Amino acid sequence: MHCVFEHLERASLATLPTALEAGPVLEGGVRLWIKRDDLTGLGGGGNKARKLEFLCGEALARGAKALVTVGAAQSNHCRMTAAAGAKLGIEVHLVLAGDKPERASGNQLLSTLFGAQLHFTGAGESHWGELEIASEALTEQLAADGLAPYAIPVGGSTAVGALGYALAFGELLEQFEQANISPTALVFTSSSGGTHAGLLAGRALAMAAGQVVPEVVAIGVAKGVNGGLPDVAEMANEVVGLLRATDPEGQGSKDGVSAADVEVDTRWIGDDYAVPTIEGDAAISWAARRGGWLLDRTYSGKGMSGMLGLASEGRFTEGDDVVFVHTGGWPALFSPHGTPLASD
Numbered sequence: 001m002h003c004v005f006e007h008l009e010r011a012s013l014a015t016l017p018t019a020l021e022a023g024p025v026l027e028g029g030v031r032l033w034i035k036r037d038d039l040t041g042l043g044g045g046g047n048k049a050r051k052l053e054f055l056c057g058e059a060l061a062r063g064a065k066a067l068v069t070v071g072a073a074q075s076n077h078c079r080m081t082a083a084a085g086a087k088l089g090i091e092v093h094l095v096l097a098g099d100k101p102e103r104a105s106g107n108q109l110l111s112t113l114f115g116a117q118l119h120f121t122g123a124g125e126s127h128w129g130e131l132e133i134a135s136e137a138l139t140e141q142l143a144a145d146g147l148a149p150y151a152i153p154v155g156g157s158t159a160v161g162a163l164g165y166a167l168a169f170g171e172l173l174e175q176f177e178q179a180n181i182s183p184t185a186l187v188f189t190s191s192s193g194g195t196h197a198g199l200l201a202g203r204a205l206a207m208a209a210g211q212v213v214p215e216v217v218a219i220g221v222a223k224g225v226n227g228g229l230p231d232v233a234e235m236a237n238e239v240v241g242l243l244r245a246t247d248p249e250g251q252g253s254k255d256g257v258s259a260a261d262v263e264v265d266t267r268w269i270g271d272d273y274a275v276p277t278i279e280g281d282a283a284i285s286w287a288a289r290r291g292g293w294l295l296d297r298t299y300s301g302k303g304m305s306g307m308l309g310l311a312s313e314g315r316f317t318e319g320d321d322v323v324f325v326h327t328g329g330w331p332a333l334f335s336p337h338g339t340p341l342a343s344d
């Protein structure tokens with residue numbers, strides 16, 4: 001269950017590699033590929049499994065007997081942390097936005113099933129600062145109780161968590177070689193920035209090693225640094241630093257990630273985080289009917305709306321291969337107002 005990746009502590013939680021699946025040809029003649037990170041295996045799957053491998057590796061190495069993390073009411077990250085704790089035999093505390101519902105549904109239902117303790121703060125969705133303050137108070141209390149708690153910030157987005165996506169970038173390059181393709185872009189949903197930072201770190205290291213790499217295009221569904229979330233370039237450079245230490249020969253030691261490498265397309269967020277959009281809902285229906293892919297209204301539906309929008313705007317060239325990294329989120333379909341069909 002607990003192994004070391006070179007000098008990095010890592011818990012084995014995800015089923016890897018995830019599949020790279022050929023999708024349809026989109027408007028503009030672009031071939032879509034889907035990286036199935038919705039199928040990472042842990043507690044219903046999703047992108048957080050990759051981050052949690054390294055976060056939980058560090059927690060175990062520090063002797064933690066409890067994990068504490070925070071999230072929106074229907075946080076996928078919280079649900080997957082609950083599953084990680086169940087798998088590793090560590091108690092899990094989730095500090096959530098909103099009030100306790102009469103009946104748990106979607107991600108909250110699954111988190112409860114995985115045995116986590118849910119702490120409702122009454123905070124607004126995406127009031128990350130307020131959630132972090134509540135998490136700190138709870139972490140102090142658990143420390144006083146002798147549980148040596150390991151606190152994970154929103155989305156698991158620290159450099160340690162983002163390591164998972166630096167490795168995912170390498171996994172993708174191997175799959176491109178096997179499929180004999182050279183995609184021009186990776187497009188994915190971004191919120192707390194850890195997935196983005198990890199992919200950019202992996203890209204910087206691969207470029208420094210002379211490999212041909214795709215562009216990394218994030219579809220932003222939360223208000224990023226302005227909303228109190230981490231700086232992606234800073235986090236990516238920390239990830240590069242952590243990985244360089246595995247490679248004393250210094251492969252990739254010249255190049256880091258600059259602010260100019262960070263592309264976040266925020267046009268698909270709509271009114272705010274977790275507020276559905278017409279385009280996102282259309283993308284959910286399109287994906288379900290086109291490939292049986294399950295997307296959600298807060299994250300991957302908006303991400304896919306950006307993917308399809310970019311293709312129809314002519315961002316890519318006819319004949320390009322473009323990869324949508326499917327980061328998961330299906331359990332939220334089973335929450336109140338979670339599906340376009342049920343709530344329209």
Ligand SMILES: Cc1ncc(COP(=O)(O)O)c(C=O)c1O
Nearest residue numbers: 076155191192193195327328329
């Ligand atoms: C389904 C899904 N997609 C994408 C993201 C965004 O990932 P990140 O927080 O690493 O930006 C999340 C984060 O919670 C998510 O749950």
